Amino acid sequence: MSSRDKILQQVKQHQPSTRALPKVEIAVEDKDWLADFKARLETLHVAVFEVSDNNSIGTIIQNNSKATDRIVTTMASLKDYAVHIDRVEEDAHQLENVELAIIPAHFGVAENGAVWVTDALIKYRVLPFIAQQLAVVISKRNILANMHQAYSRITNTNYEFAVFIAGPSKTADIEQSLVLGAHGPKSMMVFITD
């Protein structure tokens, strides 16, 4: 008998009689969650900018970077300010020297500051991790209260890889001292658009 069959048989034999699955229902206050989202992002060391148009994003990016920095974006609307990546053309390892990556997110979650990003939005899965700095663009109309709302939105959407990102990469492994920039981005900006 294969290990698979042996394991499944033993599990079947030992599993207890069926216990019902609960229906998860958490009431959510009906309100605008933007202020909570912004406040949460600040606790995650994220720089938050409310912007009216792409020009404002471009200006902030330019003010925060050097001319020699490699800046890339997966958003066609920002191609005046960064090198536009619209499809996978090269080996992902070539992204190693990206200083700043600007990507969109589907929505943000107020309770934890996480933004939901799928592979279609980033082209290269490694992009939001390998860049030294990350900027995420999100519409203020897409701020949800909590993770239950988030998964209601995610159900039945298509992705091959997706990730919740909540701030820059970090570690506190050395004596519980928080250090930003463990392996991924050392800093993160969130641009909130209309």
Add this chain to the structure above:
Amino acid sequence: MSHTKNTIAHADAAAVFNKDEARVNWHDKTLWFIREKRDKISHSIDEWEQLREYASQIKNNVLSNLSEYLQQFEANAITNGITVHWAADAAEHNAIVHRILKQHNIDRMVKSKSMLTEECGLNEYLEASGIEVIDTDLGERIVQLAAEPPSHIVLPCIHKKKEEIGELFHEHLGTEKGASDPEYLTAAARQHLRETFLTRRAALTGVNFAVAETGEFVVCTNEGNADMGAHLADVHIACMGIEKIIPQQQHLSVFLRLLARSATGQPITTYSSHFKKPQPQQQMHIVLVDNGRSIHLGKEDFRNALKCIRCGACMNTCPVYRRSGGHSYHNAVAGPIGSILTPNMDMKKNADLPFASTLCGSCTNVCPVKIDIHDQLYKWRQVIVQEGYAPTAKKASMNVMGWVLSSPKIYDMAGKAARWTLRNTPFVVNNKLNPWFKEREMPAAPKQSFKEWYKTNRKIHE
């Protein structure tokens, strides 16, 4: 680089840890600080208790339908293009990983945190076969360089001082001698591991949750090391215990709300990565590991321990863990949860662990999936004594105790003798041979027993 497994009994290993009182106090305080952060953030969620109840019920449902969910997960993962492997035990798990690496002629691999691979001894096995494994979680890399196992499932080097880490990095990564600033040391590790990520063709990750409904799996990290490894590699191997299955994608909402808050007091980990399909030109493998779990599932009193989501909250709150250190539990998973999981695998080797507890119940109170941890500790003690695995000294003293307690006359005499001894010849008991006097002073013994006192007083008041 392999580490030596500690097989000294918990109490003896704890005694060694306790020699440095200042360090014990520091360790205790650091973990309590994390417990307090967990309290603060959990109290800020109105529905916290409701979430714990949901999580517990979902996990009960999982255990009661595990064989069906495993097959559903397997079918969906295969449809997604993932190769699924089944390992009955640690040896088979290690052999599967080795075979995959050999097929691709890979002899160097990066690995993000996986307590399962610690449980299976994968690093040691692969290194013996000439394959280099580099742990990429900062804490895990630190203990790997120190040739030690992790001492905590979430905070692998919580037992180490920054000066010791500075010394290790000086030796292995060439940092400045005497440098111990966490920011400086983290930057050095970032540089060293970036080069590693860019040059390794295989990455192994753990799995936090595997969704039966969709065939996807979720990996949570703060550092981004699982993603850096997996996305840059030709081969991604994810290893999971069979109990990591959850039924539906929407259930992730409950578990992701509970996990990081319980673990470190954060609202969520920086990254919660959902892996559904391999990238083009990439291979993705999942190894489903039993290693005693299917037997454990059949033990009614103990099966709830399989609900564990590995947050480590029970360790941070445990007065014994905080003062004895993770290494004294001689297993990949230490603390209260380790003490109820490991006797299932090897009762003789782990017979000491259910006794490494005060049974205060704090672990049960903080557990996000409502495992009855302290009740199980108590039940394990009875099983261990019945099966004849109790430590000899404990067995002898329990026999004497049983004899004394079975007769009121002997009990009265023994009490009298003990009080007399403590008052007049304390050195008879207060010595190295009596473990009750280790790190403890006994209170002054009263002249009479409660029974005698009650008799006299009742007479006065009648």
